[in-house]
Amino acid sequence: MAITLSRAQFSYRQAFIQRLLGRPQRAAELCLAALKTEDYSVAHMRAHKMLSEFEFPGEGYFQVLTRIHEHLKPATYLEIGVDKGESFEVVAPTTLALGIDPDPHVKKALGPNQRVFKETSDDFFAKRDVTAELGGKPLDLAFIDGMHQMEFALRDFINVEKYCTPDSTVLIHDVYPIDATSAARERVSWFWSGDIWRLILILKKYRPDLAVNVVAARPTGLAIVQNLDPNSRVLEERQREIIDESLAQDISVLDGRKDEMLNRFPNDWPSIAKLIDSHGRS
Numbered sequence: 001m002a003i004t005l006s007r008a009q010f011s012y013r014q015a016f017i018q019r020l021l022g023r024p025q026r027a028a029e030l031c032l033a034a035l036k037t038e039d040y041s042v043a044h045m046r047a048h049k050m051l052s053e054f055e056f057p058g059e060g061y062f063q064v065l066t067r068i069h070e071h072l073k074p075a076t077y078l079e080i081g082v083d084k085g086e087s088f089e090v091v092a093p094t095t096l097a098l099g100i101d102p103d104p105h106v107k108k109a110l111g112p113n114q115r116v117f118k119e120t121s122d123d124f125f126a127k128r129d130v131t132a133e134l135g136g137k138p139l140d141l142a143f144i145d146g147m148h149q150m151e152f153a154l155r156d157f158i159n160v161e162k163y164c165t166p167d168s169t170v171l172i173h174d175v176y177p178i179d180a181t182s183a184a185r186e187r188v189s190w191f192w193s194g195d196i197w198r199l200i201l202i203l204k205k206y207r208p209d210l211a212v213n214v215v216a217a218r219p220t221g222l223a224i225v226q227n228l229d230p231n232s233r234v235l236e237e238r239q240r241e242i243i244d245e246s247l248a249q250d251i252s253v254l255d256g257r258k259d260e261m262l263n264r265f266p267n268d269w270p271s272i273a274k275l276i277d278s279h280g281r282s
């Protein structure tokens with residue numbers, strides 16, 4: 001029986017073979033061809049995934065996140081966007097960990113120091129006594145991985161920073177887009193980072209006091225933000241103007257200088273550990 005392949009499936013299979021043959025450039029071209037033909041198919045998702053593996057050959061973000069937890073040993077941790085709880089699972093049992101997600105699907109039982117709030121991050125920060133939820137302690141480590149539209153992540157950052165100290169660390173997922181399709185504001189493919197990349201440009205422009213570095217980790221980069229200032233109100237007070245200005249920018253603004261504009265940092269653990277130790281924790 002003859003098997004009919006869609007154009008995306010055909011291009012992806014060719015890409016797979018080219019990668020096996022040691023021709024990554026040709027494989028990447030074929031992935032891009034697969035992405036031009038259809039959305040929301042398995043071939044489409046695999047093509048995005050292969051492109052991200054070419055872009056970021058080192059450890060994935062789970063491993064980097066795990067290393068950061070082991071290195072910092074945070075007393076407190078807050079995660080926005082928990083989903084199945086895979087990133088929440090890497091947290092040490094001794095860390096007081098708060099997860100926030102309006103639609104969580106956590107698989108493993110939570111530990112005695114862990115809580116997941118079934119609500120949006122905006123509701124959580126508006127309605128809860130966050131300091132009390134943190135046991136009266138400041139926030140040592142946060143991971144922003146909720147709604148994949150820039151203005152949500154911007155609000156999350158503004159809210160999170162208020163509970164930080166200059167020694168805290170904020171991680172932001174999905175900040176390095178693989179292509180325009182996966183970086184669309186409205187989801188049109190399985191593989192979706194949205195337009196969180198805009199937040200990096202915003203932080204660089206409006207908060208030059210922050211240390212912002214984007215670790216080149218699969219699938220779509222992991223930002224490490226340090227030198228936090230819980231008293232800063234720049235982002236909050238100029239939020240509307242900042243969002244309008246950012247949305248007027250097309251993703252093509254990154255063309256040819258993505259690494260420089262997004263402060264790409266090598267995904268090499270000794271260098272990441274040194275970076276983390278060079279800020280805060282005075």
Ligand SMILES: C[S@@+](CC[C@H](N)C(=O)[O-])C[C@H]1O[C@@H](n2cnc3c(N)ncnc32)[C@H](O)[C@@H]1O
Nearest residue numbers: 081082083086087101102103120121145146147
């Ligand atoms: C990419 S998943 C998180 C994955 C998880 N951090 C991990 O690495 O395993 C994104 C999650 O954000 C949640 N989300 C969407 N909108 C949100 C919001 N406004 N506040 C908090 N979480 C939100 C979704 O329900 C989804 O579970």
